[in-house]
Amino acid sequence: MSSDQHGERPRWLDRPETVTLIVHSLWVICAALVVAEFFYHKHPYFRFDGSFGFYAIFGFAAYCFIVLSAKRLRRLIKREEGYYDE
Amino acid sequence: MSELLLNPAILMMAAGLVALVLPRRALGIWAVAVPLATLWLLWTLPQGEAGRLTVFGIELITRRIDGLSFVWAVIFHIAAILAGLYAWHVQDRVQQVAALIYAGSAIGAVLSGDLLTLFLYWELTALSSVLLIWASRNPTATKVGFRYLVIQVISGLLLMCGALVLYRDQGTVAFGHIGLEGLAGWLIFIAFGIKCAFPLLHNWLQDAYPQATPTGTVVLSAFTTKLAVYALARGFAGEELLITIGAVMTAFPIFFAVIENDLRRVLSYSLNNQLGFMVVGVGVGTELALNGAAAHAFAHILYKALLFMSMGAVLHRVGTVKASELGGLYKSMPVTTIFCIIGAMSISAFPLFSGFVTKSMILTAVGGEGYWVIWTVLLFASAGVLDHSGIKVPFFTFFFHDAGHRVKEAPWNMLLAMGITAFLCIGIGVYPEPLYAILPYPVDYAPYTAAHVITQLQLLMFAALAFAVLMRKGWYPEEIPSTNLDTDWLYRRLLPRVIRSLLNGMWAIDRGARAGAMAVVNGVVERMAKSHGPEGLMSRNISIGAMVSWVSLFLAIYLFLSFY
Structure with missing residues (x-):
């Protein structure tokens, strides 16, 4: 049952484009975090x-x-x- | 005497008894004011041992405040205050009284300096907390409560046996380091282990906590298991066995949490998993590790309470916390949604949230001591935490498919309690120094290094990405109404079956024996009837005439013989 069936205005999060946008942002954040690998000093516990x-x-x-x-x-x-x- | 009474635990329990006669409308404010007052008392009390009592020649110490007990006593007070506020609207006297006595006895247990006092409080936590389950007032909760009580009482009895054996062996019941030597050590270890929900001894937790009242589960989640962690830290710090046990505890519940439908049960599995981190810290036993265990217990009580509060609010408004029946609640309960997400991010240990600055102390201690397998398991479990508590609980409740529930936002007192708890979760994450200042040992640890922030974000964001991918591919297990078997199957199904078949066997043997005896008796009766019956040999009628002729014959013979 969605917002429509309650006679409500569809929310931003109800739209499939929004979900796609969120997932794409996640990819971008993850990519940025991989790039960040080059910019900090590691001190691992093990090898x-x-x-x-x-x-x-x-x-x-x-x-x-x-x-x-x-x-x-x-x-x-x-x-x-x-x-x-x- | 005043030293005995000048104990936050005693006062809180006395206040619990006072609540028996208070007007119902005063119960809410009482539940908040009392722990606030006793927290102030705790803060002003001097460190050291006090409240000595000699019973049968055994010296008991009813109040011991030191680095380890202080941090636990403080967080137990905070939990009691927040739970009191959360349950402000509850006018059920049983619950309000039980909550105060339960919190009081947990604090008393933490402050006790000997094993007998500990035992008394230990059992009292069991007896008072079960009322929070029974207060649900339905047949299932009644049954579950009995199961819970039996297991808790067994833990207490083991503790008492251990204390008595220790007294016989060493002439003391002082509660210091015990270690795994001898019978006493093992008995006490298992007693603590049951309450700490060690693997295979764990299932009372997931069985009982989801059956308590919406507010009761919040109270339950704070005390019993963390009391057990405290007891382990006091008695068994540095026991290597705990490292393995703790690691197993972090890992196995996450699989159950992924497929569990009841979200309060998901949180119970997650609680079990978090306890594992603390147990590992206790097992490593270095100053950093013990600080980590204490800090993590502190942070964990808050974020776990926050998560249970948000689910309690949903249960209160919607009437269910089954993931399969929820979704889209952010539209009706937006504030609760935000608080739940803060709890979820805290438990997942996102930077700026409490889990980040506490769990990492344990991982650093484990890594620093070179336990690479354990460290990898803990990292693995951290990814698991993100799934069940970080994503699953908020996502399937407040987002995903709109289940069509249109309810009111949570009551003001629930929101306020959640708000303060959320504030503390972020506060500890952003500014951990006040927490670090009350830890048992001096803290030399900086959580916010570039490496720590980036690696933690990589772990969490890539795990979140995995969720997105699995979800979009349709590979994520759907939420379906179900019961998942766990070790409780052993005593809920197998044991009754075994007992039933044993009894059936005994009935059969009994039946056989009785049938045999009856056959013998019948045989005897039949033979008697044959010999003594109307046609029997023994009752044959011989005529008087015949007898007289025999007598005369004998007399004649006798006469004849007498002539010679």
């Missing part, structure tokens, strides 16, 4: 965390891994809502 773009790659990969494996986990542990019948 691997000092490699180029480590945090960026790790953040993206870890997130995908978590979400996609949780989706798999659902096949194993998901039951209907009233499973425990309480």
Whole structure:
């Protein structure tokens, strides 16, 4: 049910262009953060965390891994809502 | 005697009892004024041990204020004040009384200098907090409350056993460093571990917290588990086992949080994950790590309360916090939306928010000690936090598909409580020095370095980008009504089944035994009937005539023989 069905004026966030704009801004921010790699002094704890773009790659990969494996986990542990019948 | 009474915990609990007879309309202001007053008292009390009491020759210390207990006592007070304000409108006497006694006993536990006093307060937190679950007044909450209570009481009993064994072995119940040596150490460790929601002992938390009242969950989220973290920091700092336990705790709940539909349960999994960071800090045990654990507990209580407050406000207005039934609420509850986002950014540890200046102390300590596997797990868990608390909770509640709910904004007192909490979350993030000043050890740590800000932003923004990509591709798991199995399945399904089949087995054996006995009895009865029945040998009727003739025959023989 959207704003229209309530007789409301559609909001800025309801428009698909806005969502696209937000996602594009995210890409731009991420690109800027990669460029920032050249402009600060690293002091890694170990060797691997000092490699180029480590945090960026790790953040993206870890997130995908978590979400996609949780989706798999659902096949194993998901039951209907009233499973425990309480 | 006055030393005993001059204790914020005792006074707060006494105020809780006073609330039993206060006019209902005064309950709200009472719930705020009392912790404010006792916080002032705490601030003026001198450091050191006081309130000594000798019971059966055992010396108890009811008030110990030092670097470690002070920071916990302060944040417990702040949490009580904010929760009181948030629940200002609640005129349910049970909840208001329980909240004060619960907060008071948690503070008492933190201030206790010996294990027996700790035990008393430990059990009292269990008994008072369960009322906040039962106050939901529905059959599910009643059942859940009992499960919660049983587990909490077991934790208390283990603590008491451990304290008694320690007293037998060492002649003291002083609550200092305990360590994992001997039976006493392990008993107390497991007692703390249950309350701290260690992996496999954790599920009482996700079971119980989502069933409490909207305001009750906010209270619950602050005390019990952080009390356990305090107890671990006091008794088991530097135990390497805690590092592994904590790392597992940060990682596994995030998978459950991703697919959970009840958003207060999502936050409970997230709470569990945050506790993991603190447990790791305690396990590392260096000054920086312990400071990190204390600071993170402080910041965590605030942002977690803020998140639970925002979900409580939604529950209060909409009547549900199921992600599958929510969406688009920013249109009706814009202020709550902003506060929820502030909580989400704090827990995700964005720069300028509280998590950024506290969690990083733990990660720095872990990295500095060279635990690279643990450090990587914590970083991995940080990306997970961004998903379930940073994005999932605000996104599916306030944005995404408009579910069509048109409700009023949260009541003024909820908004005010959320506003102050949000202010504190940002305040700590922007200006952490006052928090650093009350940590147990001197702080030599600067969170705002270019490297820290940029790397943290890279981690978070790229994780957010992953969310956007997965969402647009349609690969993000949708929110669906469901129950997900966790370890509670063991005692909610498996154990009853095992007991049922055991009982069935016993019934069968019993039935068999009784049938056998009946067969024997029947056999005996039948044989008796055969021999003694009307046609039986023993009851055959021999005629008198025949008997007389036999007698005469015998007499005749006797006579005949007597002649010779």
